[in-house]
Amino acid sequence: MQQPKERQGIDGEEQVVPMRVTSSIDHDEAYFESYARISVHEQLLKDKARTDAYLHAIIRHEEFIRDKVVLDVGCGTGILAILCAQAGAKRVYAVEATHDIAHAVNFFKIIVLIAYFVVLLIRQTSKVVEDNNLSNIITVLQGRIEDVEIKEQVDVIISEWMGYMLLHKNMLESVITARDRWLKPGGLMLPSKATLYMAPVTNTKRYEESINYWNSVYGINMSAFKPLAKQSAFLGPCVETITFENVLARPQVVKCVNCDSVTIPELRSVTESFKFNSTVKAPLHGFAFWFDVEFGPSPMPLSIRYPTSSVDDHPPVDSQTRRDPTLLLSTAPNVLPTHWQQTLIYFFDPKDLKQDQLIEGRVTLSQNQASSRLLDVKIAYDTGGQSHVKYSFLR
């Protein structure tokens, strides 16, 4: 295989990577891997529910942001920093951390090239800032939030830090660190609040397709593969989209994070009890998790800024809490799908539920000992007179 430089030279392309890599597979792997990361940012930007929610939050808080100092934690392509600058911020610090690397090293041993990509990304992010004539407002900084230096306090911290099951990847820790280092008293956290929910689910179609499929494959009894298929399909959490038709009981809150006050230690392990009453007779296949985040208290009555037709585009106001729907990003079933979808933890075998049957237990989400960015999940539950424990692991 040719070195990237030669490859690009011959094809007459922009010379993005002037470095030379050897032809070993590990390096080729790393080379592809590092480029793949821009496509992650593309996916995030194209997640309309996500990016629109941040855009709307910035617009709704424009009065607060104007002439203020903003910090964007984990800026990526810089979109939130730029939107804040466009909303009138007088200065924006956009920090892209490298803490993905420790994680990547464990798996792929490609620290050098990934680090190189972060430098590439941040260099291009600076170029984007320049191209949009915002260099006088936005300062792009590369480094871990613990390591970078910002020589003033900030009025607003904005960050898109949420992972699967809210806490996966543990990026909230960097946001907390930033808050404790630089946020002025009374400063604004965007988002300001995050809530993780869980609910018992039934999903016969999924079980039929992945497990019972093996009962008869072209008329052949292949049920001997079912134990392997169960491990393959249901050992780890599944990121997939369900609907409320799969949900067997009213969802419950697992963790409510107040971004103004949450501390790093309380994220190390989160335990919550649950008690569900199945609304129907159905097989229980597992539990679903999803989250929503809120972007601060409504700074002004909705009607002032939004005509009714615009508000109608958003999910209805939550009847319980009367939360402002334009300041809410929800990853629940049946709302505009996001790249987070829902996270499902399935059992290897379904448990039959009667109507009104109780399912009670405790769920624990713990940072993995080997890497705080990974999440161990333990669900201990009783139903129908039997006790079960399901362990899972979000890589």
Added chain:
Amino acid sequence: MQQPKERQGIDGEEQVVPMRVTSSIDHDEAYFESYARISVHEQLLKDKARTDAYLHAIIRHEEFIRDKVVLDVGCGTGILAILCAQAGAKRVYAVEATHDIAHAVNFFKIIVLIAYFVVLLIRQTSKVVEDNNLSNIITVLQGRIEDVEIKEQVDVIISEWMGYMLLHKNMLESVITARDRWLKPGGLMLPSKATLYMAPVTNTKRYEESINYWNSVYGINMSAFKPLAKQSAFLGPCVETITFENVLARPQVVKCVNCDSVTIPELRSVTESFKFNSTVKAPLHGFAFWFDVEFGPSPMPLSIRYPTSSVDDHPPVDSQTRRDPTLLLSTAPNVLPTHWQQTLIYFFDPKDLKQDQLIEGRVTLSQNQASSRLLDVKIAYDTGGQSHVKYSFLR
């Protein structure tokens, strides 16, 4: 993270893996990785065009298979071996090789658990054979084709060995080895022939979505990311589905493999010249590759076995060669999609083509030096008075 044994014990599940693994990330990775492989087999079996083609081939050659000895190279779940046994074979040897491992080791260093999975798979494949009362006919063997011992010559070798761009993964080499070791003179190879095609393609939608997207992201000029996006999207080959509307000229043959006579050395590097005339004025975005395989000469006139209505379900007979459509598995655009889809090698930038413009050059597919299972692709081509070379790499 808990050991699998404990996890399964507590959840009251089948105890599939009695081994203990440490809690290191590498092992957790490997643990998930090894189970994921059954889902690959599920995907293959559910590829209806693929599995139906083999089923039809076996039915059409039933007269030849009856009371004969069959060898299934890379048997996986054992489906082809079982179908041959059901078609009347007197003995079937089903061999599952472990040559994936050398490849996996390079990337993930998880040889032990992958090897363990192969043993698990093969044990379950034997169980499937037993459950279908075919133990007296089918012998399941675990090992590389070079290492296993079969104490007789065989009449039929059946194998689903095709990779992306036909030659990726180089499994054909094992089939050739098996043929040279055990196939009787006049024996039947299934498939008997394989042909790799290429054609120039246009795909403006793809380029717009992946590259020009960055021109304006929420109104922000992010074109500074375009060089990274081009690398990310178009450095490696893309496995995706196109239609003949994307195809700019009549496809040409890159390699025709006669399975009765092909040799291992001729697969190390395949070079072919091409000359296309664009049928329309359009931007040239790259080249598409696909293949088809044929399952032996038609053993009897179609009308004897198939009513017309059944034949109508299949792609039309190729007008050039009058090939029997029921003995053809095609991965071309516009036929029933397969998991192979088509393989696209895109340029970083499109080249404008006039109608009837000539595109000529040479394509070379070479086994990667680090692993013969990976494929280096070089396309050197001239068009519109300019010379270009595109290197790519199928991992």
